[in-house]
Amino acid sequence: MRHSGVTVVGAGLAGAEAAWQIASRGVRVDLYEMRPSRMTEAHVTPGFAELVCSNSFGSLSAYSASNLLKEELDKLGGFVLSVAREFEVPAGASLAVDRVKFSEKITNSLQSLPNVYVHREEIREVPASGVVVLATGPLTSSDLAASFCSLVGQDSLYFYDAISPIVLFDSLDTSQMFFGSRYGKGNPDFLNVPLSKEQYEELIYDLTHGEVVGAHPFEKEKYFESCMPIEVLASRGPKTLAFGPLKPVGLEVPQTGKRAYAVVQLRKENKFGTAYNLVGFQTKLKYGEQLRVFRKLPGFAEAEFLRLGSLHRNTFIDSPRLLAPTLQLRKEPRVFVAGQLTGTEGYLESSATGLLAGLNCVRLLEGQVPLRLPVDTMLGGLLGSITDREKKNFQPMNSNIGVLPPLENLPKTVKRDKQARNAAYTQRALDSLEGWLNENVRFQFRDYVQNEDRLKGDCTRQLRPE
Numbered sequence: 164m165r166h167s168g169v170t171v172v173g174a175g176l177a178g179a180e181a182a183w184q185i186a187s188r189g190v191r192v193d194l195y196e197m198r199p200s201r202m203t204e205a206h207v208t209p210g211f212a213e214l215v216c217s218n219s220f221g222s223l224s225a226y227s228a229s230n231l232l233k234e235e236l237d238k239l240g241g242f243v244l245s246v247a248r249e250f251e252v253p254a255g256a257s258l259a260v261d262r263v264k265f266s267e268k269i270t271n272s273l274q275s276l277p278n279v280y281v282h283r284e285e286i287r288e289v290p291a292s293g294v295v296v297l298a299t300g301p302l303t304s305s306d307l308a309a310s311f312c313s314l315v316g317q318d319s320l321y322f323y324d325a326i327s328p329i330v331l332f333d334s335l336d337t338s339q340m341f342f343g344s345r346y347g348k349g350n351p352d353f354l355n356v357p358l359s360k361e362q363y364e365e366l367i368y369d370l371t372h373g374e375v376v377g378a379h380p381f382e383k384e385k386y387f388e389s390c391m392p393i394e395v396l397a398s399r400g401p402k403t404l405a406f407g408p409l410k411p412v413g414l415e416v417p418q419t420g421k422r423a424y425a426v427v428q429l430r431k432e433n434k435f436g437t438a439y440n441l442v443g444f445q446t447k448l449k450y451g452e453q454l455r456v457f458r459k460l461p462g463f464a465e466a467e468f469l470r471l472g473s474l475h476r477n478t479f480i481d482s483p484r485l486l487a488p489t490l491q492l493r494k495e496p497r498v499f500v501a502g503q504l505t506g507t508e509g510y511l512e513s514s515a516t517g518l519l520a521g522l523n524c525v526r527l528l529e530g531q532v533p534l535r536l537p538v539d540t541m542l543g544g545l546l547g548s549i550t551d552r553e554k555k556n557f558q559p560m561n562s563n564i565g566v567l568p569p570l571e572n573l574p575k576t577v578k579r580d581k582q583a584r585n586a587a588y589t590q591r592a593l594d595s596l597e598g599w600l601n602e603n604v605r606f607q608f609r610d611y612v613q614n615e616d617r618l619k620g621d622c623t624r625q626l627r628p629e
């Protein structure tokens with residue numbers, strides 16, 4: 164063994180990927196997983212990379228954000244994704260898997276690597292020394308969460324998310340909206356959607372009659388006042404929203420010179436100004452209901468939603484303040500964070516961060532500078548988004564084109580055509596990743612393959628340059 168190795172905590176989607184990437188490069192991994200001796204509220208098996216709910220890794224549609232991330236992971240040698248593809252089950256345009264075979268293959272593959280030492284035990288404190296990957300996910304055990312809090316700060320670890328829908332700016336009819344901030348304070352950063360009394364009442368009706376997603380038993384009635392689902396707030400009384408997040412005071416409508424009955428405010432979601440979120444619209448309404456209800460808002464008829472709203476029990480850190488795009492804690496670079504803890508969301512995204520964390524652990528051990536992915540790739544853009552220091556009110560993010568820097572000079576016809584526009588973003592991302600791989604990684608992959616005779620076969624297969 165060339166190094167003392169890496170401690171990976173959590174053998175979920177991110178930890179399994181990180182462990183594989185590290186071990187495949189000939190470095191010892193001590194992989195800690197608390198199941199089955201201590202289960203989470205959602206896991207039911209002792210298997211690694213258990214899919215706790217749906218069995219879908221998202222869209223396979225050409226040019227979708229999720230498919231782009233898959234193409235990038237294929238190029239980077241993603242282990243978890245390769246197993247998902249192996250155990251694919253028919254699911255239309257999505258990549259769904261046989262969850263039992265998928266988890267079995269990942270568990271067996273890791274356990275059979277000679278340099279992976281599996282410890283079935285709970286880690287209660289962040290290891291005090293050595294290179295560590297923390298990948299304990301949305302249901303991180305409470306003792307470890309407390310220890311993590313003392314490392315990063317009490318206010319830097321969150322236990323619930325409250326995600327508002329995010330919409331593509333270019334898809335809105337902004338002639339029915341106006342920029343401004345309440346009472347003209349600060350920059351006019353908000354995009355305001357004025358509502359008449361009738362429009363407001365229809366919205367309240369829709370919110371309070373829409374179908375909602377049921378909460379898991381461990382999530383029930385734990386909402387904080389500041390991140391209450393909008394439909395719960397609306398159900399408190401017909402005027403609650405008009406006196407709360409939709410209050411019109413201090414926002415004169417330039418088109419009429421009057422105050423609206425209520426105002427929906429949209430806040431910039433990214434520094435490019437290409438995506439906006441609906442302030443205060445965290446919701447448990449089903450996705451179909453959200454589309455139906457929110458597309459009725461003035462100027463939203465053609466709205467393209469980059470993500471829809473949700474609320475979950477979750478554990479994640481304040482990544483804009485704490486994390487570097489290399490997935491190292493800024494104040495303690497020997498500690499890497501991966502998976503849902505970083506504030507990314509989803510099985511695929513978790514495995515993607517596990518991959519980069521694993522790769523960078525090895526580089527750190529070998530005295531090389533940890534890598535950053537180009538920001539115009541889906542993974543690089545996602546990491547850029549969650550670690551953007553200017554970001555306030557941080558909430559978890561999944562892959563979507565709103566995390567990518569805008570393509571300048573796209574003809575209007577292409578901008579308006581979702582397929583053509585996304586094709587252009589996809590091409591740029593894949594070209595960019597190709598260049599990055601050639602510059603940074605391929606030659607090292609070749610070195611590993613030549614040096615690590617012991618890790619032949621499956622382990623090296625994915626590391627070979629094409």
Ligand SMILES: Cc1cc2nc3c(=O)[nH]c(=O)nc-3n(C[C@H](O)[C@H](O)[C@H](O)COP(=O)(O)OP(=O)(O)OC[C@H]3O[C@@H](n4cnc5c(N)ncnc54)[C@H](O)[C@@H]3O)c2cc1C
Pocket residue numbers: 172173174175176177178195196197198202203205206212213215216217218219284285286287298299300301302303304307379476501502503504508509510511513
């Ligand atoms: C109820 C629920 C439903 C979800 N449904 C979906 C869905 O349908 N689709 C989707 O894409 N995403 C879903 N998610 C999000 C999903 O959890 C993540 O996408 C993904 O599993 C996160 O990967 P991870 O590696 O960060 O965490 P996990 O996959 O959860 O892995 C973390 C691992 O760490 C272990 N662990 C925790 N604490 C410790 C400790 N102290 N010591 C040792 N081991 C520890 C856990 O046992 C677990 O195995 C859901 C989450 C929850 C909670």
